[in-house]
Amino acid sequence: MTWAKRALGSEHLAGWAFVAPAVILIGLFGIFPIVWSGVISFQANDLTSPPHGVGFANYRALAKDPAFRTAAKHTLIYTVLFVPISIAGAMAIAVALNRRIRGIRFYRLAVFIPVVTSTVATGIVFLWLLDPTFGLVNWILHGLGLPQQKFLQDPNQALYCIVAMTVWSWLGFDVIIYLAALQGIPRDLLEAAEIDGASKWSSFRTIVVPLLGPATLFLTVWSTINALQLFDEIYVTTRGGPLSSTTVIVYYLYQQAFQFFNGGYGAAIAYVLFVAILIVTVIQLWVGNRRVHYSS
Amino acid sequence: MTTEPLLGVPPQQFRLDPPPEEPRRRRLPFSPWHLALMPIAAVMLLPLVWMVAVSLETDAQSHAFPPLLFPKSFQFENYKTAFNAVPFAHFFLNSLLYSLTTVAGNLLFCSLAAYAFARMRFRGSNILFVVFLATLMVPFQVLIIPTFLIVKHLGMVDSVGGLIVPNLCNAFGIFLLRQFFRTLPIELEEAARIDGTSRLGILFKIVLPLSLPALATLGIIQFMWSWNDFLWPLIIINSDTHAPLQLGLSMFQGAHAQHWNLLMAATVMSQLPMLIVFLFAQRWFVQSLAFSGMKQ
Numbered sequence: 001m002t003w004a005k006r007a008l009g010s011e012h013l014a015g016w017a018f019v020a021p022a023v024i025l026i027g028l029f030g031i032f033p034i035v036w037s038g039v040i041s042f043q044a045n046d047l048t049s050p051p052h053g054v055g056f057a058n059y060r061a062l063a064k065d066p067a068f069r070t071a072a073k074h075t076l077i078y079t080v081l082f083v084p085i086s087i088a089g090a091m092a093i094a095v096a097l098n099r100r101i102r103g104i105r106f107y108r109l110a111v112f113i114p115v116v117t118s119t120v121a122t123g124i125v126f127l128w129l130l131d132p133t134f135g136l137v138n139w140i141l142h143g144l145g146l147p148q149q150k151f152l153q154d155p156n157q158a159l160y161c162i163v164a165m166t167v168w169s170w171l172g173f174d175v176i177i178y179l180a181a182l183q184g185i186p187r188d189l190l191e192a193a194e195i196d197g198a199s200k201w202s203s204f205r206t207i208v209v210p211l212l213g214p215a216t217l218f219l220t221v222w223s224t225i226n227a228l229q230l231f232d233e234i235y236v237t238t239r240g241g242p243l244s245s246t247t248v249i250v251y252y253l254y255q256q257a258f259q260f261f262n263g264g265y266g267a268a269i270a271y272v273l274f275v276a277i278l279i280v281t282v283i284q285l286w287v288g289n290r291r292v293h294y295s296s
Numbered sequence: 297m298t299t300e301p302l303l304g305v306p307p308q309q310f311r312l313d314p315p316p317e318e319p320r321r322r323r324l325p326f327s328p329w330h331l332a333l334m335p336i337a338a339v340m341l342l343p344l345v346w347m348v349a350v351s352l353e354t355d356a357q358s359h360a361f362p363p364l365l366f367p368k369s370f371q372f373e374n375y376k377t378a379f380n381a382v383p384f385a386h387f388f389l390n391s392l393l394y395s396l397t398t399v400a401g402n403l404l405f406c407s408l409a410a411y412a413f414a415r416m417r418f419r420g421s422n423i424l425f426v427v428f429l430a431t432l433m434v435p436f437q438v439l440i441i442p443t444f445l446i447v448k449h450l451g452m453v454d455s456v457g458g459l460i461v462p463n464l465c466n467a468f469g470i471f472l473l474r475q476f477f478r479t480l481p482i483e484l485e486e487a488a489r490i491d492g493t494s495r496l497g498i499l500f501k502i503v504l505p506l507s508l509p510a511l512a513t514l515g516i517i518q519f520m521w522s523w524n525d526f527l528w529p530l531i532i533i534n535s536d537t538h539a540p541l542q543l544g545l546s547m548f549q550g551a552h553a554q555h556w557n558l559l560m561a562a563t564v565m566s567q568l569p570m571l572i573v574f575l576f577a578q579r580w581f582v583q584s585l586a587f588s589g590m591k592q
Contacts, residue, residue, distance in 0.1 A: 015418025022409035033442035110337035180586035
């Protein structure tokens with residue numbers, strides 16, 4: 001009795017009651033699948049019939065799979081281009097937007113709108129903009145006297161078109177983060193630098209950029225994680241083509257697991273991606289935290 | 297003819313008299329930042345403006361080269377045709393159901409768990425919180441195959457329920473709300489406890505009314521996420537009557553890839569609800585995104 005009373009009277013039970021729905025939902029859909037995914041990666045599993053264990057066969061096959069290697073290479077090229085371009089672009093635009101001039105609300109709106117545009121809509125619109133025969137971009141090139149391009153239909157250009165398209169759709173989010181960080185830079189710091197005769201450019205380089213460090217680190221980690229998981233835009237525009245030139249890791253995973261029903265192989269790809277993301281994130285945070293200074 | 301420039305100035309530009317209108321230090325009638333921001337805004341808005349323009353053209357006009365800069369006559373019936381070509385009304389309702397239930401689920405379950413983590417001392421709370429946070433590191437691709445199998449076991453493949461259930465509670469929301477709850481003054485809650493208010497009563501009558509900014513942030517982010525979600529619907533939904541909007545749009549694209557005007561009309565319709573919400577609540581969106589970025 002006293003034990004039961006103590007248990008009920010204490011906050012232990014109440015606390016667990018409060019977190020119970022979260023424990024069930026996150027446990028079932030957030031934690032249990034991590035373990036199960038690991039198990040599946042050691043199975044031949046077509047997502048329907050009873051699976052059987054195959055040991056490390058999926059991982060061994062993965063190590064020798066030229067298609068996976070190509071997908072990893074495309075993912076890497078995409079990430080290496082997308083992350084710095086979007087972050088540098090966003091920083092420049094945020095600095096430009098961080099002032100009170102007429103029409104600034106319009107400019108901000110223009111930069112933010114792609115953030116709420118869905119990836120599917122973005123893909124469809126860019127398919128049209130980059131259409132080799134009827135597209136707007138080729139028409140502009142034509143007007144400038146430049147040769148017509150095949151863009152998403154050219155194996156040598158498609159991945160770069162995807163970079164451009166995703167930069168367009170992600171830029172606004174990065175700009176929002178930078179604008180918020182810019183608000184935190186004290187005005188007197190910049191004014192003091194100006195009084196001391198620092199040029200606009202040098203005070204940008206020596207004051208603004210370092211103070212934006214935490215935001216840059218966050219965006220680097222966040223954009224890298226997202227870039228390594230690129231999927232929607234590929235599915236809508238190129239389906240990995242032409243000639244597999246835009247097949248990235250997650251698209252390859254999707255094909256293996258949900259089109260060819262190689263669930264075990266798909267799970268192995270997912271785990272390799274997971275470990276890769278963890279390693280890259282840890283390295284970025286480790287390098288970043290040594291270089292970024294957090295002001296109190 | 298090559299002559300040495302005089303005083304470092306090319307000869308044809310060298311004059312003894314200063315030019316009639318001294319350009320040096322002459323202020324522009326507008327801020328020079330407009331010169332940078334105007335093209336940026338144009339590039340960001342162009343795809344969306346063109347999307348609307350093409351959606352109002354005839355089929356022949358949308359396949360014209362050069363592309364029409366402005367539709368000659370407004371073909372509003374494109375919208376009607378596109379709306380009736382696929383079950384668009386279903387897409388809207390499915391997306392609305394998916395978004396609103398996941399927002400409601402996250403607000404409720406995350407609030408309960410976050411309050412327990414913020415204010416209640418119960419055995420295992422620290423470990424549980426760390427485990428929840430760790431799930432944020434796991435990319436969705438790792439979870440996707442087992443989650444598909446779980447939803448299949450629950451008999452919810454190809455149903456809106458199967459979309460909703462795995463997304464009812466997210467560790468991100470718990471973390472976000474817990475951080476906010478901890479900033480609230482504890483004295484109010486202590487006073488209410490002395491008056492005999494239950495924990496649940498305190499949460500709903502005192503804490504949540506004070507936490508509207510954090511709840512709005514979580515609600516907006518979850519709404520955007522569900523509304524624009526693509527990969528998960530792509531995997532579990534097969535029939536068009538159960539498809540949410542983005543998947544429905546992609547299905548429409550597959551069926552009407554050659555009719556650019558109809559495809560753009562469908563795209564405009566699919567983006568309009570979110571765009572309208574964004575235009576009216578832009579400040580909230582921007583704050584929410586900035587907040588989510590800073591805290592992650």
